[in-house]
Amino acid sequence: MADYTIIDRRVNPKGKNLSNRQRFLERTKQWVKKKVRERSVNRDIGATGGEDISISGDDIAEPTFDYDRHKGTWDRVLPGNKEFVPGDKIKRGGEGDGKGKKASDSGDGEDDFVFSISKEEYLDILFDDLELPDLIKESENAAVTFERKRTGFSTSGSPNNLDLERSLKNALGRKIALGLPLDRKIKELEAQLLLATEEEKVSIELEISSLRKRRLAIAYIDQVDVRYKRHTMMPVPNSQAVVFCLMDVSGSMGQGEKETAKRFFLLLYLFLQRKYTKVDIVFVRHTTDASECTEHEFFYGQESGGTMVSTGVKCVNDIVQDRYPIDAWNIYCVQASDGDNFDHDNAALRNELELLIPKCQYYVYNEVLQSTTYNSNRKTNVFDVMVKLKDEYHNLSIVNIGSVEDVVPTFREIFSKKDKHGK
Amino acid sequence: MIAPELKLDIYPNQLEVITSEQMLDAYASVGLPVMYKHWSFGKQFSRESDLYRKGKRGLAYEMVLNTNPCINFLMEENSATTQVLVLAHAAYGHNHVFKNNYMFKQWTDAGNIVDYLIFARNFITECEEKYGFDKVETTLDAVHALMNFGVDRYNRPGKLSFAKEQEKQEERKKYLQEQVNELWKTVPVTKAAPAEPKKFLKEPEENILYFLEKKSPKLETWQREIIRIVRKVAQYFEPQRCTKVLNEGWASFTHYYMMNRLWDKGLLSDGAMLEFCQLHSGVLYQPGFDSNYYSGMNPYYLGFEIFAEIRRMCEKPTDEDAEYFPDLVGTPWVDACIDAVANYRDESFIRQFLTPNLCRKMGLFLLDDDSKSDYNVKAIHDASGYKKIKKALADQYLTENYMPKIEIVDVDHYGSRKLTLMFYETNGKALSKQTTKVMKYVEQLWGFPVALVDQNSKPYSV
Numbered sequence: 003m004a005d006y007t008i009i010d011r012r013v014n015p016k017g018k019n020l021s022n023r024q025r026f027l028e029r030t031k032q033w034v035k036k037k038v039r040e041r042s043v044n045r046d047i048g049a050t051g052g053e054d055i056s057i058s059g060d061d062i063a064e065p066t067f068d069y070d071r072h073k074g075t076w077d078r079v080l081p082g083n084k085e086f087v088p089g090d091k092i093k094r095g096g097e098g099d100g101k102g103k104k105a106s107d108s109g110d111g112e113d114d115f116v117f118s119i120s121k122e123e124y125l126d127i128l129f130d131d132l133e134l135p136d137l138i139k140e141s142e143n144a145a146v147t148f149e150r151k152r153t154g155f156s157t158s159g160s161p162n163n164l165d166l167e168r169s170l171k172n173a174l175g176r177k178i179a180l181g182l183p184l185d186r187k188i189k190e191l192e193a194q195l196l197l198a199t200e201e202e203k204v205s206i207e208l209e210i211s212s213l214r215k216r217r218l219a220i221a222y223i224d225q226v227d228v229r230y231k232r233h234t235m236m237p238v239p240n241s242q243a244v245v246f247c248l249m250d251v252s253g254s255m256g257q258g259e260k261e262t263a264k265r266f267f268l269l270l271y272l273f274l275q276r277k278y279t280k281v282d283i284v285f286v287r288h289t290t291d292a293s294e295c296t297e298h299e300f301f302y303g304q305e306s307g308g309t310m311v312s313t314g315v316k317c318v319n320d321i322v323q324d325r326y327p328i329d330a331w332n333i334y335c336v337q338a339s340d341g342d343n344f345d346h347d348n349a350a351l352r353n354e355l356e357l358l359i360p361k362c363q364y365y366v367y368n369e370v371l372q373s374t375t376y377n378s379n380r381k382t383n384v385f386d387v388m389v390k391l392k393d394e395y396h397n398l399s400i401v402n403i404g405s406v407e408d409v410v411p412t413f414r415e416i417f418s419k420k421d422k423h424g425k
Numbered sequence: 426m427i428a429p430e431l432k433l434d435i436y437p438n439q440l441e442v443i444t445s446e447q448m449l450d451a452y453a454s455v456g457l458p459v460m461y462k463h464w465s466f467g468k469q470f471s472r473e474s475d476l477y478r479k480g481k482r483g484l485a486y487e488m489v490l491n492t493n494p495c496i497n498f499l500m501e502e503n504s505a506t507t508q509v510l511v512l513a514h515a516a517y518g519h520n521h522v523f524k525n526n527y528m529f530k531q532w533t534d535a536g537n538i539v540d541y542l543i544f545a546r547n548f549i550t551e552c553e554e555k556y557g558f559d560k561v562e563t564t565l566d567a568v569h570a571l572m573n574f575g576v577d578r579y580n581r582p583g584k585l586s587f588a589k590e591q592e593k594q595e596e597r598k599k600y601l602q603e604q605v606n607e608l609w610k611t612v613p614v615t616k617a618a619p620a621e622p623k624k625f626l627k628e629p630e631e632n633i634l635y636f637l638e639k640k641s642p643k644l645e646t647w648q649r650e651i652i653r654i655v656r657k658v659a660q661y662f663e664p665q666r667c668t669k670v671l672n673e674g675w676a677s678f679t680h681y682y683m684m685n686r687l688w689d690k691g692l693l694s695d696g697a698m699l700e701f702c703q704l705h706s707g708v709l710y711q712p713g714f715d716s717n718y719y720s721g722m723n724p725y726y727l728g729f730e731i732f733a734e735i736r737r738m739c740e741k742p743t744d745e746d747a748e749y750f751p752d753l754v755g756t757p758w759v760d761a762c763i764d765a766v767a768n769y770r771d772e773s774f775i776r777q778f779l780t781p782n783l784c785r786k787m788g789l790f791l792l793d794d795d796s797k798s799d800y801n802v803k804a805i806h807d808a809s810g811y812k813k814i815k816k817a818l819a820d821q822y823l824t825e826n827y828m829p830k831i832e833i834v835d836v837d838h839y840g841s842r843k844l845t846l847m848f849y850e851t852n853g854k855a856l857s858k859q860t861t862k863v864m865k866y867v868e869q870l871w872g873f874p875v876a877l878v879d880q881n882s883k884p885y886s887v
Binding site for chain 2: 005006007008009010011012014016017018019021022023024025026027028029062063064065066067068069070071072073074075076077078079080081082083084086087088089090091092093094115116117118
C-alpha cells in the first residue's frame with residue numbers, strides 16, 4: 003500500500019467563502035438594493051424565507067475572448083447515430099434533431115444571474131442606512147442592566163475559574179528565576195572541584211549536594227503562581243424592547259386599511275428585532291373598548307361600533323404599568339387608525355397620550371387612508387390631537403399612509419439617518 | 426496488491442474528509458485549498474450553493490488536486506462503496522496521471538503549488554491593505570478577463586516555490602528602484618535619431634498577460650506581481666484542461682479495474698459490487714445527440730472506452746485492429762495503457778487511439794454546421810468515415826478550436842504606444858460580443874490605446 007494520511011477536515015470552520023460572497027454582494031449592491039426595495043412592496047415581510055434575486059449588468063460580467071457560437075463553420079462529432087448516412091441534410095432548428103440545445107450553451111454571459119439571499123441579508127439591505135433616532139440612545143444609557151464580563155486575572159477565585167495556562171506560565175517563570183542562580187553556583191563549584199585539593203573537595207562536595215537539594219526543593223507549582231479568571235459585573239445598555247401595536251378595528255377600518263397597517267407594524271417589528279436582543283410585541287385593538295389580543299384576532303377580527311381611541315391608549319398605559327417597567331424596557335408604540343374618534347373623547351385621548359408618549363422611545367401615529375377616500379385637507383379628530391402634541395414631544399411621529407406602496411418609503415423616511423434629530 | 430498490477434506510480438495520498446458545505450467552498454476556489462479573495466469566487470459560490478440547495482444539482486463525490494502529497498477531498502456522506510470507488514478513481518487514477526503525464530510533468534510543480542498559493546493569497550491581502558480594495562479588485566478583474574491568455578503554450582515555465590518567488594519579487598522591486606538614479610540624467614544625450622524604427626516585438630506574443638506584466642509602461646510593481654500570480658494559476662490549470670478525457674478516462678478505467686479485482690478476490694461483497702455498477706454506469710452515461718440529457722461528449726465515457734479498447738486490442742485483437750493498430754496487437758496491455766497516459770493529451774490521445782470499433786459502438790457521426798443552412802452529415806461510423814470522424818473529434822480538443830487564437834503583434838513604440846492584438850480567424854468563426862469589454866481591460870492594463878485586427882491587419886469589430 004502506498005503511503006497515505008487521513009485528515010478529518012469536517013471540524014474545520016466552514017464559510018470559507020463568506021468574504022468572497024460579501025465582496026460579491028457589495029459589488030451587486032446597487033442592483034440588489036433596487037430589487038429588494040421593489041419587491042418589499044408586495045412581499046409578506048414576516049415570511050421566513052430568503053429572496054431570489056436576479057441581476058444582470060456589467061458589474062458581474064466576467065468577459066473573456068471567446069467565439070460567437072452562432073457564426074462560422076463548425077465540425078461537430080456527435081454520438082448516437084441511428085439512421086443518418088453521409089450526405090443527409092438535417093433541418094436547422096428542427097425539433098427532433100436535438101440541435102436546439104446546442105444553441106443555448108454559447109455562454110455569452112448576457113443572461114441574468116439568479117441567486118438567493120438569506121432573510122438576514124434581505125433585511126440587511128432593506129434596513130440599510132436606517133437607524134433609530136438619536137434621542138433614543140440617551141434614554142438607552144439611562145436604563146442599564148449588568149452583565150458578567152471577563153476582566154483579566156485575580157489571585158483568588160473558585161477552582162472552576164482557574165486559568166491553567168496563565169498559572170503554569172507563572173510557575174515556569176518562577177522556576178527559572180529561582181533555579182538559575184543555584185545552577186550557576188553549582189557549575190562554579192564543579193569547576194572548582196576539578197582544581198581543588200582533597201580537603202577542599204569534601205567541603206565543596208558538601209556544598210554542592212546541599213545546593214542540589216535546594217534546587218530540587220523548588221516547587222513545580224506554588225500558591226503564588228495560581229491565577230483565576232476575574233469576572234466583573236459591567237453595565238450594558240438595555241437591549242430589550244416592546245412594540246405596542248395599537249389599532250382601531252371599528253367598522254370604518256376596512257380590510258385594505260388593515261393590510262396597510264399590518265405591513266407597517268411588521269416592518270417596525272423586524273427593524274427593532276435587529277436593534278435589540280429581545281423584542282416583545284403586544285397587540286391592542288379597540289373600538290369603544292380596548293383589549294389585548296392575539297395577532298390573528300388583531301388583523302382578522304372584525305368588530306363594529308363606534309370609536310373611542312382613548313380606551314386603546316389607556317389599555318397600553320395599563321400594560322406598561324403592569325408588565326413593562328420603563329427602566330428595563332425600551333417602549334415603542336405604533337398606532338394605526340383612520341382618524342375617526344368620538345368628539346367627546348378627544349380630551350381623554352390627549353390626557354392618555356400625555357401619559358404614554360414620554361414613556362416611549364418612539365411613538366408613531368399612522369393614519370391609514372385608502373387612496374380612494376384620501377383627501378389631504380381632511381382633518382380628523384385624532385390627527386388634530388396629534389398635531390398639537392407634536393410640538394411638545396419630538397419622539398412623536400405622524401405619518402399618512404394611503405396605500406400599500408407607501409409603506410416602505412414612509413418607513414424609510416421616518417428612520418432615515420438624516421432625520422435623526424427629529425422634527 | 427492491485428495498484429502494482431496496473432503499474433501505478435503515485436504521489437503519497439492525503440485523504441481529507443469534508444462536509445458538503447466544505448465541498449461547495451472548494452468548488453468556488455476552483456478546488457484549490459488556498460486561494461486569494463475575489464468577488465467572482467463569491468459569485469461562483471452563490472451559484473453553486475443555490476443549485477445544490479434547491480436540489481437541482483448534486484455534489485461531486487470527491488475532488489482531487491495535483492499536489493504532492495496528492496490532496497483528495499472525500500465527501501463525508503459517501504457510502505463505503507462510493508468511498509472505495511472514489512479512492513480508486515482519484516487517489517490512484519488521477520494521482521497517477523498527475524505524476525506521470527508529460528503535460529503535468531512539464532508545466533506544473535505539484536510539490537510547490539500550495540506554498541505558492543499561500544504566497545499569492547498573502548500578497549494580495551497585503552496589496553488590499555496597502556493600496557485599497559478597489560484598486561486591487563479592478564486590477565484582478567482585468568487580469569481575470571485575460572486569464573486564458575496568460576499561458577505559455579510553447580515555452581516551458583520555470584518551477585515556482587514560495588521562497589524563490591519571494592526572493593525574486595524582492596529582486597524585481599530592487600531593480601526597479603535602482604532605475605531611479607539621478608546620475609543617469611547627467612549622461613549626455615546623443616542627437617542621432619534612430620535610423621530605422623526598430624520593431625518592438627521580434628515575433629508575436631501569445632501570452633498576453635506575460636507581455637503586459639513585463640512591458641506595460643504604466644503598471645505599478647504590485648500590479649505586475651498580481652498579473653504574475655494569475656498567470657501562474659492559469660498555467661497550473663492548463664494541463665488539466667488539455668487532458669480532461671485522458672485524465673477522467675484513466676481514473677474511470679482504474680476504478681473499474683480495481684473494483685472488479687477486489688470483487689474477484691472476494692474483498693467486495695456482491696451487494697457492494699451492484700452498488701458500484703450502478704454508480705459506474707451513472708458516471709459513464711453517454712446520452713445520444715437526440716436525448717434530452719445530451720450535453721456534449723462525456724469525457725469519462727470517451728476516455729474509459731478508449732482505454733478499454735487499448736486493452737481489448739492487446740488481448741483479443743481483430744483483423745481490423747491489426748490493420749489500424751499493428752503496434753498494439755499482442756503487446757502487454759498494461760504497458761500500452763501506461764504509455765498512453767504518460768505521453769498524450771486529449772487531442773493526440775483521440776487522434777492516436779480512437780478505434781473504428783468504438784466509432785461504431787458510439788454511433789459517431791460528423792455534422793457540418795455552417796451556422797446558416799441545413800446541417801450536413803459529412804461522415805458516419807463506417808469504414809470510409811472513420812478517419813474523418815477521428816480527425817474531427819481530435820480537432821475538437823485542440824485549444825484553437827474552442828478558444829480563439831489572439832496574439833500581440835505590434836507596439837507603436839515611437840508614436841502613440843498603441844498595442845495591436847491580432848485575431849487569427851479560421852473557418853469564418855467570429856469573436857463574441859464580450860470582446861469589446863475585454864479590449865477595455867487590455868487597455869486598462871496597457872495604459873495606452875489598444876486595437877484588435879484580423880489576419881490582414883484590418884481593424885476587427887464584433
